[in-house]
Amino acid sequence: MAAELLSAEFLSFMALGFAAQLVDGALGMAYGLIATTVLLSLGTPPAFASASVHAAEVVTSGLAGSSHVWHRNVDWSLFKRLAPAGVAGGIVGAYILTELPENIVKFFVALYLIAMTVMIVRRARIDAVQQGTKAQREKKLPTAPVGAAGGFFDAVGGGGWGPIVTSTLLARGDHPRSTIGSVSLSEFFLSAAVSVTFILALDFSEYWQVVLGLIVGGAVAAPLAGYLSKVLAPRTLLILVACVITVLSGYNLVRLGFAAAQAMR
Numbered sequence: 001m002a003a004e005l006l007s008a009e010f011l012s013f014m015a016l017g018f019a020a021q022l023v024d025g026a027l028g029m030a031y032g033l034i035a036t037t038v039l040l041s042l043g044t045p046p047a048f049a050s051a052s053v054h055a056a057e058v059v060t061s062g063l064a065g066s067s068h069v070w071h072r073n074v075d076w077s078l079f080k081r082l083a084p085a086g087v088a089g090g091i092v093g094a095y096i097l098t099e100l101p102e103n104i105v106k107f108f109v110a111l112y113l114i115a116m117t118v119m120i121v122r123r124a125r126i127d128a129v130q131q132g133t134k135a136q137r138e139k140k141l142p143t144a145p146v147g148a149a150g151g152f153f154d155a156v157g158g159g160g161w162g163p164i165v166t167s168t169l170l171a172r173g174d175h176p177r178s179t180i181g182s183v184s185l186s187e188f189f190l191s192a193a194v195s196v197t198f199i200l201a202l203d204f205s206e207y208w209q210v211v212l213g214l215i216v217g218g219a220v221a222a223p224l225a226g227y228l229s230k231v232l233a234p235r236t237l238l239i240l241v242a243c244v245i246t247v248l249s250g251y252n253l254v255r256l257g258f259a260a261a262q263a264m265r
Helices: 008-027 031-041 046-070 076-099 102-125 143-157 161-171 176-201 205-231 235-264
Strands: none
Touching (some): 008 031, 008 205, 031 046, 031 102, 031 143, 031 161, 031 205, 046 076, 046 143, 046 205, 076 143, 076 161, 102 143, 102 161, 102 235, 143 176, 161 176
């Protein structure tokens, strides 16, 4: 057991959890996208990749959410509308993911992750988001449908809660600091609900190192979340994250295409 915890594989999962949580703490998004994309590139089945990430996020999002509460970044009115909708969407998404064929899911998730990078780049191109324009503020999309969609796609794709929900709320003119804080705290309840759904359907015995490594690495970085969201300029980091996810997702698509071609021979 001790040797496994000191193995290069376990330490690499710790590093992945740490890096993903640092980015998520600064941007209010991308933990699941980064971790899931890397796990898929290593050959992890989509359901187990999403399950592992969400199990780790129960701890990391709880710590990050607590940090945002401590720094008074949470809009409680927004949170009360967002969290229940996200939980409902996440449970439905997790159930569907465990029922679909693995290769179909891999292809869909790879395309989905690339689509999420488009949303990230779009957010990066919005100049002075903190100010918001009058046109942006007039886009009063209801909170509950946004939360339900974010929870559903987050469970199916292993990530996307932040890119979908945070970006949408910012685009309609919500304040960045309270939006990131509220979305981060809501993510704890989403992750817990999705994890319970996966636990009831999957056997985690082969992937405990993945889960534990992500938890330990993310837990170390999570307390920095509230602080980093206030001091770190996000534009360059957003673009870098989009590039990493695009490259890895493209690699996954090429590998799936090659495997399909081999199977047809």
